[in-house]
Amino acid sequence: MDVEAIRKDIPLYQQEARPTYLDSACQSLRPRPVVEAMNEYYYDFPACGERSVHRLATEVSIHLDEAREDVATFVGVLDPECIIFTKNATESMNLVAKGFPFRKGERVITTDMEHNSNHVPWVMLRERIGLERAVVPFSELEEGNLEPLKEELEKGARLVSMVHTNNVDGSTIPLKEVVELVHDHGALVMGDGCQTAPHNPLDLRDMDVDLYAWSMHKMLGPSGVGVLYGKREVLEQIEPLVTGGGAVSITSYDSATLLPIPEKFEAGLQNYAGIIGSGAAVRYLRKVGMEEVPEHEHRLNRVLTEELSGVEQLSRLGPEDPDRRGGIFSFNLKGMLPHDVAMIVDEIGGFLIRSGMHCVHPYFTSRGLEGCARASFYIYNDEEEMRKFAAAVRYLAENFAD
Numbered sequence: 095m096d097v098e099a100i101r102k103d104i105p106l107y108q109q110e111a112r113p114t115y116l117d118s119a120c121q122s123l124r125p126r127p128v129v130e131a132m133n134e135y136y137y138d139f140p141a142c143g144e145r146s147v148h149r150l151a152t153e154v155s156i157h158l159d160e161a162r163e164d165v166a167t168f169v170g171v172l173d174p175e176c177i178i179f180t181k182n183a184t185e186s187m188n189l190v191a192k193g194f195p196f197r198k199g200e201r202v203i204t205t206d207m208e209h210n211s212n213h214v215p216w217v218m219l220r221e222r223i224g225l226e227r228a229v230v231p232f233s234e235l236e237e238g239n240l241e242p243l244k245e246e247l248e249k250g251a252r253l254v255s256m257v258h259t260n261n262v263d264g265s266t267i268p269l270k271e272v273v274e275l276v277h278d279h280g281a282l283v284m285g286d287g288c289q290t291a292p293h294n295p296l297d298l299r300d301m302d303v304d305l306y307a308w309s310m311h312k313m314l315g316p317s318g319v320g321v322l323y324g325k326r327e328v329l330e331q332i333e334p335l336v337t338g339g340g341a342v343s344i345t346s347y348d349s350a351t352l353l354p355i356p357e358k359f360e361a362g363l364q365n366y367a368g369i370i371g372s373g374a375a376v377r378y379l380r381k382v383g384m385e386e387v388p389e390h391e392h393r394l395n396r397v398l399t400e401e402l403s404g405v406e407q408l409s410r411l412g413p414e415d416p417d418r419r420g421g422i423f424s425f426n427l428k429g430m431l432p433h434d435v436a437m438i439v440d441e442i443g444g445f446l447i448r449s450g451m452h453c454v455h456p457y458f459t460s461r462g463l464e465g466c467a468r469a470s471f472y473i474y475n476d477e478e479e480m481r482k483f484a485a486a487v488r489y490l491a492e493n494f495a496d
């Protein structure tokens with residue numbers, strides 16, 4: 095991977111006294127072609143797509159169709175109409191939770207490492223319609239032990255909704271095997287791909303997953319664009335979260351006929367610039383070569399792990415093997431709060447990392463942990479940054495930790 099060439103496209107890397115950005119699991123940096131694609135919308139055809147029929151509107155519609163096709167191709171989906179644009183992965187998963195025809199007493203199975211966006215909707219549905227929820231250990235699935243999931247499936251389930259790669263330690267479950275097992279038990283699978291789609295080549299058709307949600311802002315795309323993929327027959331069963339203009343073919347004073355997918359889920363004027371920028375983001379990633387991304391991140395994770403090995407005050411989260419932690423290195427320093435770690439590494443060396451519970455509260459609170467510090471990297475980071483960051487963490491360990 096040509097990191098230097100990528101950096102030439104990233105505005106932050108042109109700043110002289112730039113910080114070192116290690117917070118890509120939260121939101122990635124954006125290359126110029128993505129920003130330019132959005133500007134092109136605002137400068138050249140700043141109109142309303144898919145409604146008006148004038149020439150600028152037609153141009154918007156053509157760009158939106160292209161973006162949908164490019165996003166579909168990027169994840170191995172043949173039918174672009176099965177790609178729904180939302181405002182983030184949280185909305186994508188809420189759309190499913192709130193619109194799926196669940197009945198009282200039906201069960202949903204998740205892991206114990208779900209982001210709040212795949213946790214809170216189920217808590218609320220338990221209160222509202224008596225939906226039951228079972229939780230299986232993520233780490234067992236990650237190690238290839240599907241028994242706990244099988245036991246829960248045997249008790250009955252309508253949907254299994256699981257994070258594919260968790261945002262705490264970066265490890266990944268074998269989703270294709272999970273899907274096979276779940277289908278054998280007559281249930282459906284939704285994958286939370288927020289931390290997978292940016293970092294791995296994906297073939298959702300081959301994986302046979304029924305629903306899959308992710309956010310574009312973690313993969314070089316603009317803020318405020320999420321995606322929901324669903325099999326056509328599954329999306330057709332789901333009620334839209336928001337309804338109104340653009341999502342209906344005709345209405346009368348007492349009826350409304352919804353349009354087919356994807357329009358039925360995309361009511362109201364859309365984030366045109368964001369969707370067009372999302373198309374540019376996946377085209378950029380395709381040019382970089384998604385096959386090269388995991389190896390690049392594993393290399394960085396190996397370097398960081400090696401540089402910080404032997405630091406007694408440091409406890410790392412996740413599997414021992416750095417190759418199983420993707421682009422995430424999460425840790426605690428004995429006697430230090432994660433937020434203090436994050437603030438001090440920024441103060442002393444300009445390292446921008448995330449700290450806290452990373453919206454996975456039950457995982458931490460059930461273990462009596464305050465959270466952790468998390469460095470996360472992407473295609474623009476390099477080994478030198480890992481070494482410098484490791485030196486800063488060593489300094490903290492020696493001077494501030496117990």
Ligand SMILES: Cc1ncc(COP(=O)(O)O)c(C=O)c1O
Nearest residue numbers: 182183184209211261286288309
């Ligand atoms: C695994 C995972 N799921 C869901 C989300 C929520 O994404 P968004 O805030 O874009 O809706 C995140 C964001 O950090 C995440 O990492």
